[in-house]
Amino acid sequence: MKRKKLLAVLLASAMTVSMAACGNDSADSTPLGESSATESTESSAASEEVSSETPAGEPEQEAVVAELKPLANKEYGTDYVSLYSQFGKETSIADVIEDEETGFAYIERDGVRYQLGLDFLSMAMVYNTAVPEGGIWETEDDVYANWWKLYMQRWNYMMPEVPLYSNEYYDMYNAQIKGVAEHPTNPYWGPEMALIDWTSEKADNSIIIGNVTEMSGKFRYAAFGGTNPNATDLAIQNMTVGMQTVATNKEGGFEWNTTVLASEPEAVENADGSKTYTIKIKDNLKFSDGSPVTAKDYLVFTMVFSSPVAVQAAGKDHQSGRTIVGFKDFNTYTGPDSAEGKKTFAGLRMIDDYTFSVTIDAAELPYFYDITYAGFSAYYTPMWIKDVEIKDDGEGVYFSDEFYTMSDGEKYDMAAHIEEISRNTDTTYPYSGPYVVESYDVADSSAVLKLNPEFPGNYEGVKPSIETVVYKLVVSATQLVDLQSGGVDVLSGITGGNETNEAVALADGAPDKYVYTHYSRAGYGKLGFRADFGSVQFTEVRQAIAYCMDRAGFAKEFTGGYGGVVDGPYYTGSWMYQAAVGQGMMLDAYSTSVDSAIAVLEEGGWVYDAEGNAYTEGVRYKQIPAAEMSENDKTFQSKDGAYKTTQVGDYYYMPLVLNWYGTTDNPFTDQLMTGFASNENIKAAGFEVQYTVGEFNPMLDELYQAAIYGYYSGTPLYTCFNFATGFTSAAYEFAYNLTIDPAMYDDYSQYYVKDEADAYWLN
Numbered sequence: 001m002k003r004k005k006l007l008a009v010l011l012a013s014a015m016t017v018s019m020a021a022c023g024n025d026s027a028d029s030t031p032l033g034e035s036s037a038t039e040s041t042e043s044s045a046a047s048e049e050v051s052s053e054t055p056a057g058e059p060e061q062e063a064v065v066a067e068l069k070p071l072a073n074k075e076y077g078t079d080y081v082s083l084y085s086q087f088g089k090e091t092s093i094a095d096v097i098e099d100e101e102t103g104f105a106y107i108e109r110d111g112v113r114y115q116l117g118l119d120f121l122s123m124a125m126v127y128n129t130a131v132p133e134g135g136i137w138e139t140e141d142d143v144y145a146n147w148w149k150l151y152m153q154r155w156n157y158m159m160p161e162v163p164l165y166s167n168e169y170y171d172m173y174n175a176q177i178k179g180v181a182e183h184p185t186n187p188y189w190g191p192e193m194a195l196i197d198w199t200s201e202k203a204d205n206s207i208i209i210g211n212v213t214e215m216s217g218k219f220r221y222a223a224f225g226g227t228n229p230n231a232t233d234l235a236i237q238n239m240t241v242g243m244q245t246v247a248t249n250k251e252g253g254f255e256w257n258t259t260v261l262a263s264e265p266e267a268v269e270n271a272d273g274s275k276t277y278t279i280k281i282k283d284n285l286k287f288s289d290g291s292p293v294t295a296k297d298y299l300v301f302t303m304v305f306s307s308p309v310a311v312q313a314a315g316k317d318h319q320s321g322r323t324i325v326g327f328k329d330f331n332t333y334t335g336p337d338s339a340e341g342k343k344t345f346a347g348l349r350m351i352d353d354y355t356f357s358v359t360i361d362a363a364e365l366p367y368f369y370d371i372t373y374a375g376f377s378a379y380y381t382p383m384w385i386k387d388v389e390i391k392d393d394g395e396g397v398y399f400s401d402e403f404y405t406m407s408d409g410e411k412y413d414m415a416a417h418i419e420e421i422s423r424n425t426d427t428t429y430p431y432s433g434p435y436v437v438e439s440y441d442v443a444d445s446s447a448v449l450k451l452n453p454e455f456p457g458n459y460e461g462v463k464p465s466i467e468t469v470v471y472k473l474v475v476s477a478t479q480l481v482d483l484q485s486g487g488v489d490v491l492s493g494i495t496g497g498n499e500t501n502e503a504v505a506l507a508d509g510a511p512d513k514y515v516y517t518h519y520s521r522a523g524y525g526k527l528g529f530r531a532d533f534g535s536v537q538f539t540e541v542r543q544a545i546a547y548c549m550d551r552a553g554f555a556k557e558f559t560g561g562y563g564g565v566v567d568g569p570y571y572t573g574s575w576m577y578q579a580a581v582g583q584g585m586m587l588d589a590y591s592t593s594v595d596s597a598i599a600v601l602e603e604g605g606w607v608y609d610a611e612g613n614a615y616t617e618g619v620r621y622k623q624i625p626a627a628e629m630s631e632n633d634k635t636f637q638s639k640d641g642a643y644k645t646t647q648v649g650d651y652y653y654m655p656l657v658l659n660w661y662g663t664t665d666n667p668f669t670d671q672l673m674t675g676f677a678s679n680e681n682i683k684a685a686g687f688e689v690q691y692t693v694g695e696f697n698p699m700l701d702e703l704y705q706a707a708i709y710g711y712y713s714g715t716p717l718y719t720c721f722n723f724a725t726g727f728t729s730a731a732y733e734f735a736y737n738l739t740i741d742p743a744m745y746d747d748y749s750q751y752y753v754k755d756e757a758d759a760y761w762l763n
Contacts (some may be wrong), residue, residue: 001191055598063113068756069515073627076742084120085741086760089363090357091124093143094132101434103153103586104183117757118158119736121151126368126733144368145579147733156587159542160531160751164668164675165555166524166562167495167570172480172503174489176201180517187522187571188252188728191492192235196434196464202489205467210237212487214445214696216709217425219437220304220383224422225314225708226700227750236471242433243293245279246375247459252729254371257459257521260285260521264376273362273669274325274347280355280602286432286454287380295356296390297432298376299348299397304384305416306345308334309403312411313418315706317747323364323373326396335404344396351392360553383429385414385423418474427738432465447474475665477610480506483514495521499558521563522571523726525668527676529719530703531753533632534717535656538622541603545658546590548595570726572713594681601685606656612648619643620656620686632716639690639717660691660720668722669693677691692718699723 010595056198074080082088087109096116105116116124125147129140137143173180183197191209215232222229222237229237245265247257256264262280285293304310305320306327321327326346328465347359360373367373381390389400389585393527421429423442425447434693449469457463474482474491480502481487494503507514529536536542555565567587570577590596606620615621624633628754629652636654637644643655660677662669676682677689698711702718737750740758751761 009067013723040388059256063108063111066112066761067113068580069759070628070763071740071754071756071759072633074167074632076740079567080759082119082740082760083117083760084113084123087114088120088123088128088530092130092132093124093128093137093146094135098150102157103150104157105154114760116150116346116755117755117759118151118154118160118734118753118757119740121147121154122738125151126735127364127366127468129368130366131243136415140368141575142579144574146583146590148576149580149583150324150504151650151734152570153586154755156568158753158755159546159590160540161526161528162542162546162549162551162751163524163526163566164549164551165244165558165563165564167521167555167559168500169492169521170500170503170516170518170562171495172483172491172494172507172514173516174202174483174486175511175513177207177489180515184517184519185492186252186414186519187573187726188248188251189250190235191490191729193241193250194246195466195469196458200465200466202488206470206525207466207468207490208477208488209490209492210472210482211492212476213472214473215440215447215471216681216697217423217439217440217442218684219447221422223318226679226704227748228696228700230700232471236437236449238433239435239449239469240431240433240437241379242375242431242455242458243281243285243376243378244375244459245281245298246371248729250457252590253287254369254731255459256371259457259459259461260378267374268523273365275362275365275370275373276357276359278351278355278357279374279376282456283354285378285644287378287432288427288436288452288454289430290454291380291430293378293432294353295350296381297378298358299350299390300381300384301377301396302348303330303345303390303399306331307399307403308332309412309414310418313415314422315422316707318746319346319744321345323360325359327363329706330396335406336401343593344393344398348397349392350390350397369733371689372731373449378432380429380432381593383420383424386417388414402551434458435469447471463715476667477665493521495559495562499667500560500562520571520573521726522573523724524566525558526722527672528703528721528723528725529752530705530716530721531719531751532749533630533716534636534719535622535654535658537633537650538556538604540600541656543590543600544597544685545682545687547600548679548685548687549675550592551590553592554671554675558668569725569727574732576728576732592681594684597681597685602658606686608653610643610646610653610655612651612653615686618686619688621653622656624652624654626650626652635715638688639692643688655686658687658720659718660722661702661718662691662693662722663696663699664693666722672722689720696723 018687031657087107091107095107106113125144129143131137131140131143177198179198183194185191185194195207202678211232213232216230218224219236221242222233243260244257245261246254249255260281262282266278267275286720287293302321305318311317324347329342330345333343349357351357352595358374385403388403390397401413407413410416425437427436434452434455436452436585438448438450440447450603451464451467455463465559474488476499479491483491496502501514531537547673551565555563567589601620606622607615608621608623609615633646638657639659643657645654662672676693682689697709699721700713701707701709705716706712734750736744736748738753739745739748
């Protein structure tokens with residue numbers, strides 16, 4: 001389906017039908033687990049009426065239910081593959097059967113009933129939105145929302161992380177910053193985007209933005225080497241990288257950026273199922289130094305970060321062009337003597353100086369957010385590849401051979417340059433966004449940005465007027481003092497009861513000096529996990545943690561009443577959430593209960609002591625067959641070494657230990673000391689919590705188990721981490737982020753969790 005504009009936030013009333021659960025099993029108000037809490041506004045009568053329209057397809061009683069088995073020490077491609085790779089493309093939403101008591105989703109193939117895991121559901125959510133004939137679904141939005149509901153219910157059961165508060169955000173401003181009321185921030189439009197419409201009445205025409213997240217200096221590509229970019233780095237990237245062909249708008253949606261496009265891109269569906277977008281940019285675009293912007297500058301980023309050279313530079317395969325025809329060949333080509341792959345990137349074509357095309361692989365279609373496939377940003381080509389040439393002789397773009405030079409025979413010369421550029425924080429190379437980075441001070445974590453005189457405007461054609469933007473690190477406890485002293489002009493995302501009350505009182509008491517705006521957060525603060533080793537790899541452990549914590553009380557205390565708690569990765573203001581609630585979405589609220597925690601732990605096998613005897617008190621242990629233990633599991637122990645995984649005969653006994661890494665100068669960490677680390681329910685259930693408190697970037701390295709920021713200890717130890725997550729884009733999708741394929745897992749995994757339901761066993 002061809003779309004010019006895709007909005008993320010639609011009113012629930014715009015939905016033309018009241019959608020029901022899939023298959024014959026309609027959703028009712030029965031919750032998951034033992035909780036009586038649901039998020040449904042439908043009456044039972046309404047549910048019955050809708051279910052009568054649900055497509056037939058109740059599985060035969062004799063269907064065999066596929067066994068869920070551990071993936072540890074099994075080989076992908078030999079022992080198992082992903083269920084989606086086996087059946088995904090042929091599956092329609094009409095094929096799905098939803099269990100009315102658990103909310104689990106199933107499909108039936110050849111007499112076998114398969115449960116659908118997080119990987120399958122996240123993929124189907126965006127790749128399987130075709131509208132079945134004769135069903136209850138009238139639009140792709142209807143189908144997407146149905147998959148979204150099923151994904152959310154599975155996520156809620158698996159509990160890959162524990163949401164602890166979702167709050168109201170208050171943004172405070174120096175009253176000399178004008179336009180904030182007329183052009184406010186919202187969950188999709190932060191200060192770094194909104195300030196393009198603001199003005200400054202300060203004498204030096206500046207604005208100083210305070211942020212509680214310490215920047216790392218990866219402004220050219222904030223996600224370089226990692227999965228989740230540093231929030232402040234990303235904000236600065238958004239201000240300095242621009243001229244996108246597809247723009248994110250103020251409503252959190254996507255649309256063609258007519259400021260830079262000469263015409264709307266042409267989309268052609270090819271005979272082999274692929275789809276080609278031909279994109280023509282205007283011929284008068286310029287970088288900040290006045291140099292012309294051409295088609296090469298839109299192609300270079302995707303080419304570089306689809307190559308093995310960038311893999312070596314980043315220590316991670318970012319696979320920027322993964323959806324494009326010819327990606328695998330280009331990705332495996334190592335240079336003139338390469339034994340595999342191809343030099344050309346077949347799906348990327350440079351037609352002339354201002355025209356290029358991209359052909360999307362048929363395997364990636366149809367796609368709910370297909371407009372984003374044609375989204376490219378302008379990067380100064382020599383910045384990434386120096387004097388290497390980009391050419392196209394008719395079979396696809398390619399780099400000249402110098403790109404693959406290895407002077408020492410082992411490492412690409414260009415890899416060192418790319419790594420260096422990822423940390424570039426000055427004007428050595430020009431920028432394409434509304435601002436350029438003039439300087440970056442590592443010592444106080446601040447950056448100074450200056451207006452880019454060549455910026456053509458955003459998607460609305462608006463150009464910024466504020467001359468200087470300063471980003472600086474602030475501490476929550478003293479940020480209002482900083483505002484009052486003139487040290488900052490903008491404080492975004494103020495949250496917590498005391499902080500919010502102080503901010504509102506300050507503005508109300510001096511309205512001529514301070515103003516504020518507020519909105520509900522699209523995201524939450526969380527206790528996250530490295531859920532692929534140690535005790536937290538087991539679903540029952542994560543569920544037990546949720547049961548032990550008083551999440552509602554935690555949220556009330558932390559937000560001071562300016563927020564609440566959610567039961568999954570959603571924003572209550574989103575259109576898909578409203579649609580899912582209308583369908584009778586069932587989510588367990590994990591009401592606080594140490595008895596429920598103990599029950600799920602015992603059911604999961606945490607019924608032993610360290611010697612393999614029946615558990616009586618202290619720390620619980622789980623008996624695990626040696627064949628199911630990874631090397632990281634065998635060495636898993638508490639931070640102080642007092643509780644270790646031990647082997648007794650043919651089994652290992654793993655302790656119920658949680659090694660937590662918290663961050664400094666963080667009220668969230670402070671509250672977790674009592675709400676988690678010394679929580680009496682946690683102790684009573686048989687957990688042992690040990691912790692370290694440190695800086696944010698070292699914490700991320702421990703989460704990634706890689707020296708992305710240069711701090712990783714080298715030994716997997718920590719399994720619990722507290723930070724936040726957000727859903728600030730129209731593209732709500734986690735395709736490939738829940739993969740169980742080892743070839744993609746390290747580069748794509750969002751939660752470091754492997755859902756056993758996602759495996760199709762070959763033997």
